[in-house]
Amino acid sequence: MRLFIYLLGGLAMATAFKPVKKNIQVPATLKASIERGKTVYVQRCMACHQADGGGVPRMNPPLDRATAVVANDKAKLIRIVIKGMTDRVEIDGEMYDNNMSANPDLTDTQIADVLNYVRNNWSNKAKAVVTAAEVKAVRAKLK
Amino acid sequence: MMMKKLVRMVLPAVLFAQVVTAHDGKPNTYFNPNTDPGNGGLTLPAGFVASRIAENTGRARHIAVTPAGDIYIKLERLVNGKGIYLLRDKNKDGIFEESQGFGDYIGTGIAIKDGYLYASSNTDVYRYKLDAQYHVLHPDQPEKIVTGLLDKRQHASKSIALDNAGNIYVNIGAPSNSCQEVDRTKGSKGMMPCPILDSAGGIWQFKTDKLNQTYANGLRYATGLRNVVGLDWNQAQNQLYVTMHGRDMLYTLYPEMFDSTVSAELPSETMYAIKQGDDAGWPYVYYDHLQKKKILSPEYGGDGKKAGGEKAIDPIMAFPGHMAPNALLFYTGNSFPARYKNGAFIAFHGSWNRSPLPQEGYYVVFVPFENGKPTGQWEVFANGFAGAPVIKNPRDAQQRPCGLAQGPDGSLYVSDDVKGTIYRISYNGK
Numbered sequence: 376m377r378l379f380i381y382l383l384g385g386l387a388m389a390t391a392f393k394p395v396k397k398n399i400q401v402p403a404t405l406k407a408s409i410e411r412g413k414t415v416y417v418q419r420c421m422a423c424h425q426a427d428g429g430g431v432p433r434m435n436p437p438l439d440r441a442t443a444v445v446a447n448d449k450a451k452l453i454r455i456v457i458k459g460m461t462d463r464v465e466i467d468g469e470m471y472d473n474n475m476s477a478n479p480d481l482t483d484t485q486i487a488d489v490l491n492y493v494r495n496n497w498s499n500k501a502k503a504v505v506t507a508a509e510v511k512a513v514r515a516k517l518k
Numbered sequence: 519m520m521m522k523k524l525v526r527m528v529l530p531a532v533l534f535a536q537v538v539t540a541h542d543g544k545p546n547t548y549f550n551p552n553t554d555p556g557n558g559g560l561t562l563p564a565g566f567v568a569s570r571i572a573e574n575t576g577r578a579r580h581i582a583v584t585p586a587g588d589i590y591i592k593l594e595r596l597v598n599g600k601g602i603y604l605l606r607d608k609n610k611d612g613i614f615e616e617s618q619g620f621g622d623y624i625g626t627g628i629a630i631k632d633g634y635l636y637a638s639s640n641t642d643v644y645r646y647k648l649d650a651q652y653h654v655l656h657p658d659q660p661e662k663i664v665t666g667l668l669d670k671r672q673h674a675s676k677s678i679a680l681d682n683a684g685n686i687y688v689n690i691g692a693p694s695n696s697c698q699e700v701d702r703t704k705g706s707k708g709m710m711p712c713p714i715l716d717s718a719g720g721i722w723q724f725k726t727d728k729l730n731q732t733y734a735n736g737l738r739y740a741t742g743l744r745n746v747v748g749l750d751w752n753q754a755q756n757q758l759y760v761t762m763h764g765r766d767m768l769y770t771l772y773p774e775m776f777d778s779t780v781s782a783e784l785p786s787e788t789m790y791a792i793k794q795g796d797d798a799g800w801p802y803v804y805y806d807h808l809q810k811k812k813i814l815s816p817e818y819g820g821d822g823k824k825a826g827g828e829k830a831i832d833p834i835m836a837f838p839g840h841m842a843p844n845a846l847l848f849y850t851g852n853s854f855p856a857r858y859k860n861g862a863f864i865a866f867h868g869s870w871n872r873s874p875l876p877q878e879g880y881y882v883v884f885v886p887f888e889n890g891k892p893t894g895q896w897e898v899f900a901n902g903f904a905g906a907p908v909i910k911n912p913r914d915a916q917q918r919p920c921g922l923a924q925g926p927d928g929s930l931y932v933s934d935d936v937k938g939t940i941y942r943i944s945y946n947g948k
Contacts, residue, residue: 419704421873422770429911431870432936433594437913459703463671472671474694476702476770 405491405504412492415485419478420493428497434473436466439497449490449505453513456486483507483514549575549605549617551939558941559917560902565855565947568900571931572605572614575938579626580677580845580921582635584652587926589614592628592637594675594935601625602637604653605940614940620657626675626747627688628921631726636686638676640669643688645726663725664688666732668718672701673745679758681751686726687758688736691745692719696765696817697801704771708817712801715741719800721749721760721792742797742830743790747867748846754860755890758792759834761843761864765804766871768816775822782872783808786836787843789864791890799830807836835892841879842867844920848887851928854945861887863899865919865932870912880904880915882922882932900943903934 401409420438424430428439438444443466444452459477463470478486484507494501551570558568577594584590589605597603600619607614627638635646635654644660663686667676673691680686695702697712697719712719717733720741724731739758748761769781776784785804790796799805803812803826812827814820837843845865849858861884868880884899885892905916912918921933929944 417874418773419770422767422871423702425870425911426873427911429913431911432913434870459700461670461701470671472674474672474701476704477700477706478704480705 401495402504405495408488408491408504409495411485412488412490413496415481415489416492419476419481420489423473423476424493428493428499430471431473433469434471436469436471438493439499441499442467445494445499445501447503449503449509450513452490452494453486453505453510454517456481456490457514457517483510486510549573549603549938550613550615558943559905560900560941560943562900562943566900566943566945568941568943569612570939571607571612571942572617572940573937575603575605575617575933575940577935578921578933578938578940579675579935580628581923581931581933581940582628582630583923583925583931584630584648585926586652588652589923589931589940590628590630590635590637591921591933591938591940592625593938594624594626596622596624601639602628612942618657620654621660627678629678629680631680634726636663636678636680636726638678638688640674640676641665641667643676643678643686643724661729663727663729664731664736667722668693673718673763675747677747677749679749679751680726681758682753682756684726685723687739687749687751688722688724689743689746689749689760690718690720690722691747691763692800694719694801695767696771696815698817702767702771706817708801708815710818714801719744721746721758723794737794739794740792740796740798742799742802744800747842747844748864750846750848750862752791752848752860752890753850754848755791757890759846759848759862760790760792761846762788762790762798762800763842764788764839765801765815766840768822772816772822775816778874780822782839782875784839785813786833786839787841787866788833788837789835789843789846789862789885790831791834792831796831797829798833799827803827803830805833805836807838835885835896837864837866837883837896838878840869840871842869845922847922847924847930849924849930851924853928854930855947857886858884861885862892863922863930864896865922867918867920867935868904868909868912868915873910877909877912877915880909880918882919882930900932900941903932 423435430437460475490505549572551573554570560568576597602621605614606616623639625639643664646654670693672693677689698706700706722736723739745763746760764785768776786807814824814826844867864883866879882900903917917934920935923931932941
């Protein structure tokens with residue numbers, strides 16, 4: 376009986392982890408946005424968050440595998456990029472010392488691009504695209 | 519078979535017992551090293567040997583060794599609710615098998631002076647009376663001698679050093695990169711004058727025997743020091759020496775003036791001999807060891823070439839950028855070769871701000887000294903802490919040097935704040 380359950384379990388597992396062949400096509404517009412976002416990332420973000428998105432232990436939080444980065448609250452991310460952040464907050468169980476730069480001089484498109492880059496790079500796979508229109512809307516509310 | 523069964527039954531009990539008895543003063547093996555790859559995993563000059571005397575102690579920041587050879591370590595995160603641990607090697611086999619925890623606060627600074635143990639949180643400084651064995655008499659009742667120091671996350675650790683006249687020197691790091699109106703932000707101007715310097719960005723002097731001293735009771739002993747994590751009282755010179763973390767992000771904030779290669783190398787990490795009233799120039803200037811001068815910060819009208827800081831002191835030694843000198847120790851022992859006497863050991867934590875270049879500086883450096891001044895260039899003394907030849911991201915470093923202490927036998931102790939490995943380096947050459 377027990378053996379049977381094991382077998383059943385194994386079968387279910389095998390099915391669950393069978394690679395699903397689905398054509399996940401990254402839309403051309405998103406692909407271009409991610410590409411442009413990389414340039415912004417290298418200039419503005421990489422020093423602290425590192426080339427691999429891993430951040431710096433206890434100083435600068437990682438973006439790769441970070442819950443908030445791939446989460447659906449795009450407005451929050453847009454706000455942080457524009458205004459920076461100096462709050463004492465715990466991020467995925469760890470505290471970080473450095474302040475986040477403000478980037479109000481980046482254009483709406485640049486902010487959308489860099490967010491699309493960090494949300495879809497390394498092991499990150501965000502569900503939704505960030506658009507310049509969304510950045511514009513969030514920015515309008517900040518003023 | 520029998521043996522296996524016994525292990526299976528007894529091992530969990532043993533492990534459990536260790537956790538339970540680890541902090542009530544009874545012998546335990548909680549922090550015993552079990553991964554020493556030989557010589558502690560370090561490369562050293564000929565004649566020197568190293569070993570790991572404890573592992574997994576936590577985020578071990580600074581350390582202090584008693585005249586009896588026991589070690590106090592200050593932790594940046596509590597381990598079983600405790601922020602200070604005393605490690606002892608009772609049977610003198612080189613493994614510090616016994617530990618005792620106390621103090622319910624995190625922090626960096628720890629030092630022993632004239633019958634007291636001093637330790638800092640990120641806002642306060644405490645002291646504990648020691649008995650004849652240099653053990654803390656009342657671990658739960660420290661005297662709070664300094665309180666209310668600035669803690670705004672960034673550069674919040676309070677390193678300490680003591681002189682021979684009843685004073686304690688406390689570093690208060692600036693919670694800022696370069697005193698911009700908006701920290702670390704492109705296009706944001708430097709504030710003039712920098713208001714941060716009133717309460718941070720310098721070394722403050724307090725009395726060792728007065729309770730609850732605040733800024734109002736302290737003396738701003740030296741200013742213009744962005745973030746000093748390493749400081750030591752040089753006994754031969756009767757003077758304070760410090761190592762400072764230089765500013766970050768020259769390329770990120772001023773790509774029109776600096777490329778990422780220059781920005782990885784600059785500005786210098788600096789070492790100063792401090793006299794009362796000194797100003798090292800932060801945030802208005804930074805030091806450039808390639809041009810060998812103080813350069814006006816771009817936030818204050820600089821362009822990477824214009825000199826500045828005429829009234830600011832010069833460093834006595836400059837190191838490549840961003841390597842993070844976290845501890846300074848003048849060697850007063852006799853067991854190392856004569857050239858090390860009165861020279862400076864500096865524990866570099868290792869860089870993060872050299873990307874896209876590989877990170878650098880996960881090692882302990884030696885600077886030869888005579889009469890309080892360096893007599894030659896700095897040299898790598900102990901390397902191999904990171905556990906890999908190239909570190910792209912600091913999180914890949916297995917250990918990062920953070921604290922230094924000298925043992926009664928003249929050996930050098932190094933702490934690591936990734937996992938809390940404690941190293942002892944001694945000399946057995948001829």
